[in-house]
Amino acid sequence: xxxxxxxxxxxxxxxxxxxxxxxxxxxxxxxxxxxxxxxxxxxxxxxxxxxxxxxxxxxxxxxxxxxxxxxxxxxxxxxxxxx
Ligand SMILES: [Zn+2]
Numbered sequence: 676x677x678x679x680x681x682x683x684x685x686x687x688x689x690x691x692x693x694x695x696x697x698x699x700x701x702x703x704x705x706x707x708x709x710x711x712x713x714x715x716x717x718x719x720x721x722x723x724x725x726x727x728x729x730x731x732x733x734x735x736x737x738x739x740x741x742x743x744x745x746x747x748x749x750x751x752x753x754x755x756x757x758x
Pocket of ligand 1: 722723724725726727740741742743744745
């Protein structure tokens with residue numbers, strides 16, 4: 676069996692936690708870069724009833740206001756409800 680002193684154990688523990696922290700930072704950076712808003716692919720909409728402003732995916736034809744639930748058509752450029 677391997678004999679480990681308290682200081683060696685603490686050193687191994689700190690090394691493992693440092694590697695885990697580094698991996699979490701790298702993963703979070705990769706994730707946030709991947710989910711970055713792409714304004715050219717999304718549309719900014721404003722609800723005519725409550726003036727809530729929200730983002731919808733360009734490919735969606737109809738969107739519900741997240742605040743009051745009013746359904747809106749995501750039309751062509753300058754369509755109803757578009758900001
Ligand atoms: Zn609304």
